[in-house]
Amino acid sequence: MAKTGGPGTGPTLPRFDKNSVTGQQVKPGTLRRVVPYAMRYRWSLAMLLLVTVIDAGIAATSPLLLKAIIDDGIIPRRLATVLWLAGTICVLAVVDAVALYVQSWFSGRIGEGLVFDLRTKVFRHVQEQPLAFFTRAQTGSLVSRLNTDIVGARQALATLLSQSVSTLMTLVLVLGSMFFLSWQITVAALVMIPIFFAPAKMVGRRLQRLTRERMQLDAEMGSMMNERFNVSGAMLAKLYGRPDQESGLFERLAGRIRDITVLSAVYGRLLFITATVLTALTTALVYGLGGYLAVHDGLQIGTLAAMVALLLRLYGPINQLTTMQVNVMTALVSFDRVFEILDLKPLIAERPDARVLPAAEDEAAPEVEFDLVSFRYPGADEVSIASLESVSARAPEGADNPLTLQELSFVAPAGKLTALVGSSGAGKTTITQLVPRLYDPTSGTVRVGGHDIRDLTLQSLRETVGVVTQDSHLFHDTLRANLLYAHPDATEREVIEACTAARIWDSISALPDGLDTVVGDRGYRLSGGEKQRIALARLLLKAPPIVVLDEATAHLDSESEAAIQRALKTALAGRTSLVIAHRLSTIRDADQILVIDAGRIRERGTHDELLAAGGFYADLYHTQFAQKDSVDAELRSEVR
Structure with a gap:
């Protein structure tokens, strides 16, 4: 990675090891x-x-x-x-x-x-x-x-x-x-x-x-x-x-x-x-x-x-x-x-005998189960090539990554909303990345519809799971192309309906080129809220049985968030949903809330049950609203 010198010095060359680079010999064979x-x-x-x-x-x-x-x-x-x-x-x-x-x-x-x-x-x-x-x-x-x-x-x-x-x-x-x-x-x-x-x-x-x-x-x-x-x-x-x-x-x-x-x-x-x-x-x-x-x-x-x-x-x-x-x-x-x-072996490999995830009866959404799942992120020696990364970014020799998840077990019921809450770094995002098999557990099993996801074809699994992250990526292409990426065969009407449900169609239709508007590099011609609603429309267009939302409404204002919450409530009906939310007010209606702390489930239950228990969730909830009330009072005082 590039590095500049200290005060009074000029910038320096990237700090890769020149001797290790020039001293390498072409491998035999x-x-x-x-x-x-x-x-x-x-x-x-x-x-x-x-x-x-x-x-x-x-x-x-x-x-x-x-x-x-x-x-x-x-x-x-x-x-x-x-x-x-x-x-x-x-x-x-x-x-x-x-x-x-x-x-x-x-x-x-x-x-x-x-x-x-x-x-x-x-x-x-x-x-x-x-x-x-x-x-x-x-x-x-x-x-x-x-x-x-x-x-x-x-x-x-x-x-x-x-x-x-x-x-x-x-x-x-x-x-x-x-x-x-x-x-x-x-x-x-x-x-x-x-x-x-x-x-x-x-x-x-x-x-x-x-x-x-x-x-x-x-x-x-x-x-x-x-x-x-x-x-x-x-x-x-x-x-x-x-x-x-x-x-x-x-x-x-x-x-x-x-x-x-x-x-x-x-x-x-x-x-x-x-x-x-x-x-x-x-x-x-x-x-x-x-x-x-x-x-x-x-x-x-x-x-x-x-x-x-x-x-x-x-x-x-x-x-x-x-x-x-x-x-x-x-x-x-x-x-x-x-x-x-x-020569770099992929860590996520499809087994030769992998089978397609069978459709559930009556088109019901499958449940998601974590069975004693532990996970640590792979080390540099497993996933990297020295000449492809900066020296300063490499892990020290012999460094051992700690466990991010520790013998985690829970079931996200079919067709229900399961919310994940907890402090930053607790392991919430890691849980959501294991479901579509972006990583494999270090130990334990993740099941979808009762099937170990390692026994399933990657295509059928990822067709079943839809994800919207906190910072959704858009390609430097038209709005139409970005939306159809999730469902290439979708009709114009289906695209419009998805955009309408995501509360973004009014903004798109007001543009001179409409769906043919080029969004720019990583979607930077759009606001953060517009990008997020495009990502939600893309998810709705895919209509997967399992939905994962990682702070999907983080960039929205209160009015837009309320509208999206209503849209999602309808769109997620009947689907198995895993939702990460830092604003606890957005998950009051969740069928199950899991409080994650240091890679373990500290509490579980509904919103009312966890408040009544007076534990970690209750403290987190009251602290969040106390901070909100304090900010509102300060703003009212400044207005006066």
């Missing part, structure tokens, strides 16, 4: 894991290999034709031979151009197919992660894995496929031709080859470390932009007036990325320069040795010219091998980072 993805395109691979072989054959054949033109055509003055061989070279050039075009097409098809497969698989896998994963992962880092890293993975595969086979085939054919023409010159040229690979090995390791650090910094910068460019982040930055510090932090991130990019370019250029110098030296060696052989041993001029041409075709592939080694080593970092996501 990473390349082997790519093979199943590539084999999905086996026919395209076969065509790619075919045109690659054709290209390599032409590359090795052209110098031999040059030799024939000189030795068999020009020197003996046979014009017909020269013209015929020149025409053959033209035809081969056209064939080679077509082969290169086809090669590019199939390489792109395979590479982009790989991007699609990996991107969709990572997206689905991330969706399966528990909520604790998203509380730790930086959004920008996740987006970076889906975009930058997967594109880098495509480049690795494209490099491996389009260059490796072509390069190896060209090397074999060219060396065969060179040995056929002059084994002495060929051996002299081969002596220089090991010199090419020494700098490549050194530079490759350095580039791999730089690539991993750059990817991490790209993710950090993406996270910063994602946090600052949404409405909440922009508002916070403006209200606290820190534009210089924000710009300074961004400049330092971008500056480090710039420096790494420059270093990478310099190392890449170093390889090119080394290859160029060695090629020039070897060419000079071939000319010198070839000239000597031509003078003393009768080496033909055409053979010497062909050897020089073949030499260029030899060191071209060798240079490609060195750069390909570097490219693959650095680009495999992308695969490694993508597989880090795919």
Whole structure:
């Protein structure tokens, strides 16, 4: 997470452990894991290999034709031979151009197919992660894995496929031709080859470390932009007036990325320069040795010219091998980072024999039962990846999360309203998150309609449970799209009826674009109360048998809350409801009230029963109303 310095200091770079990032090595077997993805395109691979072989054959054949033109055509003055061989070279050039075009097409098809497969698989896998994963992962880092890293993975595969086979085939054919023409010159040229690979090995390791650090910094910068460019982040930055510090932090991130990019370019250029110098030296060696052989041993001029041409075709592939080694080593970092996501096992997994939650008889709502349920939130080692979260947000090594719920047992009767009350942090929200199986209990069982929810398909369970949270999220889309997210097949009339029941239709119909109004990032074009009523309308449109309301009326004024309470009383009739409420006046009519304290049920009963008992609930109720009376009296005094 970004951090600014103390007084008089500038902002500092995000505090991830640079040494741990740059020191990581690509895991063994990473390349082997790519093979199943590539084999999905086996026919395209076969065509790619075919045109690659054709290209390599032409590359090795052209110098031999040059030799024939000189030795068999020009020197003996046979014009017909020269013209015929020149025409053959033209035809081969056209064939080679077509082969290169086809090669590019199939390489792109395979590479982009790989991007699609990996991107969709990572997206689905991330969706399966528990909520604790998203509380730790930086959004920008996740987006970076889906975009930058997967594109880098495509480049690795494209490099491996389009260059490796072509390069190896060209090397074999060219060396065969060179040995056929002059084994002495060929051996002299081969002596220089090991010199090419020494700098490549050194530079490759350095580039791999730089690539991993750059990817991490790209993710950090993406996270910063994602946090600052949404409405909440922009508002916070403006209200606290820190534009210089924000710009300074961004400049330092971008500056480090710039420096790494420059270093990478310099190392890449170093390889090119080394290859160029060695090629020039070897060419000079071939000319010198070839000239000597031509003078003393009768080496033909055409053979010497062909050897020089073949030499260029030899060191071209060798240079490609060195750069390909570097490219693959650095680009495999992308695969490694993508597989880090795919290797994270989801804590909430559907069993192979999971069954659909059966509908209750007479369409009655199912009951919800907690049987000796204990729960602790998962630790960082269970749900997080170090490079996806800020160092400062990580739990200390060996930290053990305490139990949030402790052997909790209760039944929310079918078709009845059960209210959960208690102080902040008592475990109320955790209870509501266990019902739709956003988390699994550490021990004990949660049942819906008598069925252990771990035996049910996630889709059928979540179709049965509808939730409205205190801070309901709206997508940057139209009101219609946000409402239909709960029920895509709903008719216009059903949408209007849900909005009317949630007391929001009058506000929507007054807008120029009505239901087609775009709500803005996270719904910030709407007031808090309007957002909450849209969320309630979305719930009513879904019409689930089980309803969970987590302070669903918290953002409403008294008049709107009263109207929503009347709407909910009708809408929730016959449904099993779990409602969290801090304002106890809203749950007086609850069929059952559970008072939660430190993860346990401290009291249970109806409103009247709990008041008569004079316990914790009664104290909480009287304190709340005493505070309200005190505030009202103070306001009346100020008005006077």
